[in-house]
Amino acid sequence: MKLPKLILASILASGLSALTTQQAYALNLPICELPVNCLTFGDFNVYSLPLLDLQAGGDGVPKPGDSFYAPATYGAIQNNTIIGINNGNSTQTGNPSTTTDGSFNTPSQNNTTNQIFSTATAPDPNGGPAIGDGRSWDSTVGALQTLIGGANNPLVAFFAFNETGSGTGLLTTDLLIWAKVTLYDYTETGDILNSKSFYLSGNGSTDTPDETHLPDTANATQDTVGPWVYVHAGICVSDAGQFVGFPTNGVCASGTVKNQNNLGQNAAAFAINSPDLDTAMQSGDYNVFSLDWKMAYINGGGETAWFMPAGVDAQCPPGSTDPICLPINVPEPLSLSLLGIGLLGLGASRRFIKPRRA
Structure with missing residues (x-):
């Protein structure tokens, strides 16, 4: 007996729905491939979103509708979890006061680079768990996981680079x-x-930067600034959009072009993720999240940092037992649709990359 086309279509749609339960994110980061699309500092992978936009066929300035666009204005991110923002202390939807701190106030003085920001010395925002207050941004692990969309989701921090000058x-x-x-x-x-720490550091050490004796600015590079991470406003890329290094005195080497990371408050410049931190948060062994954050040589400023739901591709080698790599079980009644699904997915069946999902 032949099944009516409508029933077959319904079965096929149900089967596809069962196999595509991964969460849809507004932004999904690729696998970190050093130094092609990201750099690693300590325990964290740092992505330049303008570089990813360029590599995806864009013009290097992420815009609404682009794959690597993350709006950075307060109106756009007020319901996300804001760590620091100019005129901070927000306790909006993304910073529920009983479980997460409000946002720190980041400095925005123009025409000076003497301003230093540190969660250890800045006025502590209200709210959050009492543990650690006074020197850090704090949240319960459970609250933070809820705010990023689920306990199995990766934690991705976004950073808006808002310096003045050219x-x-x-x-x-x-x-x-x-x-x-x-x-x-x-x-x-x-x-x-129990406790465990993860560092965003320039030399991979666990040292804390000395805020009273900053690195010399003359000919400063990542190799000379110790535990600090040197954040470049511009990067150099090839005609094919491949990262090749940083400008020297504002100029990229011959045959390369300069791409701007300093996007102001229009869009996030960087996305930051630590797979090891994700694993620890998802282990269930910890209940409080505490962040110490420092910046130096701020000019103009008003930098913004926040968490929001985002995906990170994960490498899934054969035999992996990572939950995000395991196939999704399909209920037996949907077996009639498997042939159609298999034909539709034949071209992608051998890929070993799946986005992290809830």
Whole structure:
């Protein structure tokens, strides 16, 4: 007996729905391939979103509708979890006051690079768990996982680069940044049973930068600034859109072009993720998230940092037991649709890359 076309279509649609349960993200980061599309500093992979836009066929300035566009204005991100923003202390939807801190106020003085920002010395925002308050941005792990869309989702931080000027160097549009995330297992009485830290650092060390003796700005490079991460306003790329290095005195080498990371408050410049931090947060071994964050040589400023739901592609080698790599079981009643689904997906059946999902 032949099934009516409408029933067959319904079965096929149901089967496809069952096999495509991965969460849809507004932005999905590719696998980190050093140094093609990202750089690694300590425990974190750092992506230049303008570079990813260029490599995806764009003009290097992410815009609404582009794959790597993340709006950075307060109106666009107020319902996300804001760590720091000019005129901070927001406790909007993305910063529920009982479980996460509000946002730190990032400085925005123009025509000076003497401003230093540190969660250790800046006025602490209201709210959040009492643990760690006064020197860090804090949240319960459960609340943060809910705010990024689910306990199995990757934690992706976004950073809007908002310096004034047109040159390069720490006295113009470049700056220094450093961060440490510590996960704690706290008891109800405040005792620490366990902790683990993850560093965004320039030399891979666990050292804390000295805010009173900053690196010399003359001929500064990543090799000379110690634990700080040197954040470049511009990068150099080939005609094919491949990252080849950083400008020297504002100029890229012959045969390459300069691409701008300093997008202001129009869009996020960088996305940051640590697979190891994701694994630790998803282990269930920790209940408090604490972030220490520092910036130096800020010029203009008003930099913004926030968390929002995003995807990160994961490499899935044969035999992987990572939950994000395991096939999705299809209920037996849908078996009639498998042939059609198999034909539709034949071209992609041998790929081993799947986006992280809830």
